[in-house]
Amino acid sequence: MLTLLLSFTGYLLPDDQARLLAVTVGTNMARARLSLDTKAPSLDVGMTPYNDVRFGLLGGSIVDANALLRSYIWHCIAFPSSLPSS
Numbered sequence: 001m002l003t004l005l006l007s008f009t010g011y012l013l014p015d016d017q018a019r020l021l022a023v024t025v026g027t028n029m030a031r032a033r034l035s036l037d038t039k040a041p042s043l044d045v046g047m048t049p050y051n052d053v054r055f056g057l058l059g060g061s062i063v064d065a066n067a068l069l070r071s072y073i074w075h076c077i078a079f080p081s082s083l084p085s086s
Helices: 002-011 017-033 053-058 065-081
Strands: none
Touching: 002 017, 002 065, 017 053, 017 065, 053 065
C-alpha cells in the first residue's frame, strides 16, 4: 500500500495539467472507497464537504496550489518517514 501511495504522489510532482486531474480523481476515489461520501444513502454520519476524507487530503474543498503542496509533503516527508528502518 505504501508503494502505491508513493507512486501516486510521485506522479503528482511534475507541473502539468495531468496532476490536477490526478489529484481530483484520487481524492474522489478515496472518499468513495471509505464510504464517507455525503451522497451515500446507507451511511449518514454527518459528513459534509468540509469534514470528509477528501477535505483532509486536499487541505480544502477544491484542488489548488495548497492541495498540490500537501501531496508533495505526503510524498517527501510523511510516507518516507513511515518506512521501516533497516
